[in-house]
Amino acid sequence: MKEIQELRDRIRRLGVVGAGGAGFPTYVKMDEKVDTLILNCAECEPLLKLHRQLLSRRAQEILETLAEIARIVQAKQVVIGIKREYTSTVRELERWKEAFPQIRIHLLDGVYPMGDEIVLIYEATGRVVRPGGLPIEEGVAVLNVETVFNIYRALKEQEPVVEKLVSVVAEVKHPSTVSVPLGTSIREAAEMAGGATLKDPVYLVGGPMMGTVKTAEDVVTKTTNAILVLPREHYLIRKKESNPSIELKRAASICCQCQACTDLCPRHMLGHPITPHLFMRAASNQDFQDNHPFVNTLFCSSCGVCELYACPQELSPRTLMGIYKGGLRKSGVRPPVAEAEPVRAIREYRKLPEERLMARLDLTRYDTEAPLVEETGYQVKEVRIPLSQHIGAPAKVIVRPEEQVEKGQMIAKPDEGLSVGIHASISGRVVSVTETYVTIRSVG
CATH class of the missing domain: 2.40.50 (OB fold (Dihydrolipoamide Acetyltransferase, E2P))
Structure with missing residues (x-):
């Protein structure tokens, strides 16, 4: 217990948080309740490459750190969740199997959103985290690759988190993954990859599905995984900058209740009570007789499958649910206690291939090597x-x-x-x- 507290104190002081997503403070995950430790190398968003690149280059340090964390919290198993298509990284991990026999490699399908920790936990362990619950309730802690490398630097080198690996891709001269000082402007981060090839670039920060459009003067933080430099007329930019009030009117006009948004929802497939089609019907008709479609938006992971892939009318369930979800949280409404239904048998046939997703989003042309460059020579x-x-x-x-x-x-x-x-x-x-x-x- 003392060793766990020392680990928690150090990584808290040195600023280690989840290197992506919401930035959950990592020290909280260092808990004696953890019996399964999972390394997330699924690159949740299309075009992101930093985790597989870092794991391939720093495999020994990352595996040593995983083993050390597992020893301290006394985890019974350690699993690396990695997509089987990351062949060079998988080969590098195989080289270390004898040195770390307690660590198991679990190969994942190349589907989206495999990097969602709730989806990953089910794929790697068969456990379903309850709706609104935390992985620790199932005895699981999930850490992505860069987070574990930051823990390595905190433990072995006493180094705080002051830089972030960012995949800078699409309309830049040299698509690459670069190491960026925290607080650097988005424009300067793009300059580290050679700069934009467009006169009027738009910066989509965080990934094509869950990212948001930022200005050139916004800054890189501990959770900035990617910067996509895109033309203003690109489908994703038009979609991200759409007017929510107009989107609500469009839903009232043309939502045909086909249920495709719900049928392809990854959390719904795991039995969580999130039903985007019922929300769209209630919200667009201002029907508040049943509040469940609104309250259940709190279980939405905002992965964007409903909005950017499933809907044949190109409506915006994720955006509208996000607005309602934000309003509920601001009013102090918390997710209700709910149990997951059984995992739906049809789930295996409703996984979303990442290759098909990139084609739908007009991103295939940007799927280039984008190598990891630790020293760009650019001085911030x-x-x-x-x-x-x-x-x-x-x-x-x-x-x-x-x-x-x-x-x-x-x-x-x-x-x-x-x-x-x-x-x-x-x-x-x-x-x-x-x-x-x-x-x-x-x-x-």
């Missing part, structure tokens, strides 16, 4: 570091304007509750401190 002169890059309370600032800081120095300490430390990603002078950001400018 200023960073604007958010104090909240994770679920929970923002970190508490401990530096002042005009103060000189060194790369890796803590600039904001963990606050009370769910919180982690934030550190300077470059050396320089603190030029401003606000409630949400610390800006540092290089003096070089």
